[in-house]
Amino acid sequence: MAAPATQLSGPAALSAFSRPARSLWGDAWHQFRRHRLAMAGLVSLIFLVVATLLGPYVWTVSTSEIDFTQSLLGPGFAHPFGTDDLGRDLLARAMSGGRVSIAVGVSAVLLAITLGTTIGSLAGYFGKLDNPLMRLTDVFLSLPVLPLLLVIIYLFKDTLRQLFGAEAGVFIMIVSVIGILNWMPVARLVRASFLSLKQKEFVEAARAIGDPDMRIIIKHILPNVLSPVLVAATIGVGNAILTESTLSFLGLGFPPDVPTWGRLLFDAQNYLDFAPHWALFPGLCIFVTVLSINFIGDGLRDALDPRKSS
Amino acid sequence: MEVSELRTYILRRVVYAIPTLLGISVIVFLITHLSPGDPVRLYTFGALNVTEEDIQALRAHYGLDQPLPIQYIDWLLKAVRGDFGSSLQYNRPALGLLLERTPNTLILAFAALALQLVIGVPLGVLAALKRGTWIDGVVRVIGVVGHAIPAFWIGLLLILAVSVSLRFLPSQGVLTVGKDVWDIGDRARHLIMPAFVLALAGIANYSRYLRTETLDVINQDYIRTAHSKGLRARTVMYVHALRNALIPMVTALGGLLAALVSGALVIEQVFTWPGVGQFTYAAARSKDYPVIMAGVMVASVLLVLSYLIRDIAYAMVDPRIKVP
Numbered sequence A: 001m002a003a004p005a006t007q008l009s010g011p012a013a014l015s016a017f018s019r020p021a022r023s024l025w026g027d028a029w030h031q032f033r034r035h036r037l038a039m040a041g042l043v044s045l046i047f048l049v050v051a052t053l054l055g056p057y058v059w060t061v062s063t064s065e066i067d068f069t070q071s072l073l074g075p076g077f078a079h080p081f082g083t084d085d086l087g088r089d090l091l092a093r094a095m096s097g098g099r100v101s102i103a104v105g106v107s108a109v110l111l112a113i114t115l116g117t118t119i120g121s122l123a124g125y126f127g128k129l130d131n132p133l134m135r136l137t138d139v140f141l142s143l144p145v146l147p148l149l150l151v152i153i154y155l156f157k158d159t160l161r162q163l164f165g166a167e168a169g170v171f172i173m174i175v176s177v178i179g180i181l182n183w184m185p186v187a188r189l190v191r192a193s194f195l196s197l198k199q200k201e202f203v204e205a206a207r208a209i210g211d212p213d214m215r216i217i218i219k220h221i222l223p224n225v226l227s228p229v230l231v232a233a234t235i236g237v238g239n240a241i242l243t244e245s246t247l248s249f250l251g252l253g254f255p256p257d258v259p260t261w262g263r264l265l266f267d268a269q270n271y272l273d274f275a276p277h278w279a280l281f282p283g284l285c286i287f288v289t290v291l292s293i294n295f296i297g298d299g300l301r302d303a304l305d306p307r308k309s310s
Numbered sequence B: 001m002e003v004s005e006l007r008t009y010i011l012r013r014v015v016y017a018i019p020t021l022l023g024i025s026v027i028v029f030l031i032t033h034l035s036p037g038d039p040v041r042l043y044t045f046g047a048l049n050v051t052e053e054d055i056q057a058l059r060a061h062y063g064l065d066q067p068l069p070i071q072y073i074d075w076l077l078k079a080v081r082g083d084f085g086s087s088l089q090y091n092r093p094a095l096g097l098l099l100e101r102t103p104n105t106l107i108l109a110f111a112a113l114a115l116q117l118v119i120g121v122p123l124g125v126l127a128a129l130k131r132g133t134w135i136d137g138v139v140r141v142i143g144v145v146g147h148a149i150p151a152f153w154i155g156l157l158l159i160l161a162v163s164v165s166l167r168f169l170p171s172q173g174v175l176t177v178g179k180d181v182w183d184i185g186d187r188a189r190h191l192i193m194p195a196f197v198l199a200l201a202g203i204a205n206y207s208r209y210l211r212t213e214t215l216d217v218i219n220q221d222y223i224r225t226a227h228s229k230g231l232r233a234r235t236v237m238y239v240h241a242l243r244n245a246l247i248p249m250v251t252a253l254g255g256l257l258a259a260l261v262s263g264a265l266v267i268e269q270v271f272t273w274p275g276v277g278q279f280t281y282a283a284a285r286s287k288d289y290p291v292i293m294a295g296v297m298v299a300s301v302l303l304v305l306s307y308l309i310r311d312i313a314y315a316m317v318d319p320r321i322k323v324p
Helices: A002-006 A011-017 A024-033 A037-060 A090-127 A127-141 A147-162 A166-180 A184-197 A201-208 A214-247 A262-269 A276-304 B003-034 B039-044 B051-063 B068-079 B096-128 B136-149 B152-165 B184-218 B220-229 B233-244 B249-270 B275-284 B287-316
Strands: none
Touching: A024 A037, A024 A276, A037 A090, A037 A201, A037 A276, A037 B068, A090 A127, A090 A166, A090 A184, A090 A276, A090 B096, A127 A147, A127 A184, A127 B003, A147 A166, A147 A214, A147 B003, A147 B249, A147 B275, A166 A214, A184 A201, A184 B039, A201 A214, A201 B003, A214 A262, A214 A276, A214 B220, A262 A276, B003 B287, B068 B249, B068 B287, B096 B136, B096 B184, B096 B233, B096 B249, B096 B275, B136 B184, B152 B249, B184 B220, B184 B233, B184 B249, B220 B233, B249 B275, B249 B287, B275 B287
C-alpha cells in the first residue's frame, strides 16, 4: 500500500495535505466502507429491520387469522413462507415476531453494557473496589448460563406476567436475565482499559486542575473506552438474539401469540415431516440477522482499531 | 516456571475457586427460594384429604418453615457432602438421579470436544498455510457461519434431512429400544448427529482461533531463522510453528467446556438425549427444587473445575506466564 504513495508528486502531493478535516468517526466510517462484508452486513441488517418494522404495513395479511383450509401449505404466491397448522401466514408472523427478537437483542445488550461499563470503570478506577468486583465477575462467569436462565424463567414467569401483563412481563424478564448474565466480558474489557488509561498524563492533568473522580471517569476516561465497547456490544446483539431464540425454542420465551423466530421454531418442531418450510424460514431469519450483525462487528473492529488505519 | 512457584500458583487458584463456588451457591439458593409459588402447595394441589396441618407438617419436614439464612446454611452443609435432598417428584436423592444421567451428557460432550479438535484445528492451520486461497476462504466462511447459526436449528434441519427424508440415522435417544445395551454400533449411530451439532460452534471457534495463531507464529523471527538455516518446511511447521500456535488453545478449552455444559441442554432437548441438561429442564418445569439446585450446582462445579484445569494447564505449558 505504501508503494504508490511515494510516486506522488506535484499537485497530487499537495492535495494530500489539503484534504478536508477528518474526525475519529469520519475516519472509522471511511475505513468501514472499504470492508465489503461489513457493508453487505449493514445493508442486509437494515433490510431486515425495515422489513420487520414496516413490512406488516405492506404485507397486510393477518398474523392470527385461523383458516384450516389453508393449513400447512408450502411456500407459494399467497404465502411466501407457507402457513402453519392453523393456516396462519408465516411471513406475516415472522415479520411481527422478528421485531420482538431484534428488540430483545438490542435491549439486553444495552443493559449488559450499562452494567459492564459501570462495574468495569469502578473496578478499574478505584483500586479498593477492584478485587471484590473482579471476584464478583468471576462468580458470574462461572454460572452455567443456560440451565440458570431456564430455572429463573420457569420460577419467575408467572409473577412477572401478573405484574406487567403477558407480553411486557416476558419481555422484561428475558431482557433482564440475558443482560444480567452477559455483562462480564464488557466489565473486564472496560476495567483493563481503565487500568492503563488512568496512568496517562491527561488524567493526571485533569486531577491536577481539581476535577472530581466522577468527572474524570465520565468525561475523560470513558470516551476512550467507547470503541472496544461498541464492538463488543455489536457482537453481543447477535449473541443475545441467539440466546432469545434458544429460550423461545425451549418453550421458555414468549407466549404463542408473540411469534418470535425461536417461538416459531418451537411450534414447528412437531411438524418437521409434514411442513419443513415452517422450520426453515424462521431459522434462516435468525441466521441472516446474526450473520449480518457479526460482519458489522468485524468491520467496526477493523475500522476502530487505530493501529490499522493508516 | 519453577516447580515450587507452580505449586503456589495452583494452590492460589484452588483457594480462589472456593469463594466463587460459595457465591454461586448463594445465587442459586436465592433464585430458587425467593421465587414465588410454594412447592408444597404445588405438589398437594388438588389432592383430596390434605388439610392445612398436613401442609404445615410437610413444610416443616422439608425445612421450608425456617428463616432463609438457616435454610441456606442447612442446605450448604448437606450439599458439600453430596446431599441435595430428595427429588419431590421421584422421592429419591436428587444427586443420584443426576449422576445416573451424567454419563450420557459426558459421552455427548466429549464426542463433541473430540470432533471440534479433529475438525477445527486442522482447518485453522490449513487456512493459515494456504492464506488467500479458496481453502482459506472456505474455512473463514465456516468460522463466521458456525458462530451465527442457531445450533438447534441445524439440529432440526439435520433430523429433517438425515432421519426423516433419508431414514439414515435415528433422531432421538441413545439406543434403539430392544437393542443390547452394549451395542456400540447402534449407540454410535445415535451419537453422531447430536455430537456434530454440539461441536459446530467449537469447530468455528477453533478454526478461527488457530488460523490467527498460526499466522501470528509463522511471521515470527524464529520461524524465519529456522527457514534460513535450511530446515525443511515440514520440520519448521510441525516442530517450530505448530507447537507454539497450539499454546493458547489451552485457554480456549476452558471456555469451550463452558459452552458444552450450556449447549448440551438444548441439543439434548432437540435429540431427546437423556442427559443432565434434559433432566434439569424437566425438573425446572415441575418446580422440583432439589433437582434444579443440584443440577445447576453440578454444572457450576464442572465449570469452575474446567476453568481451574485450564489455568493450571496454561501455567504449565507456557513458561512465560507470570504468577499474579
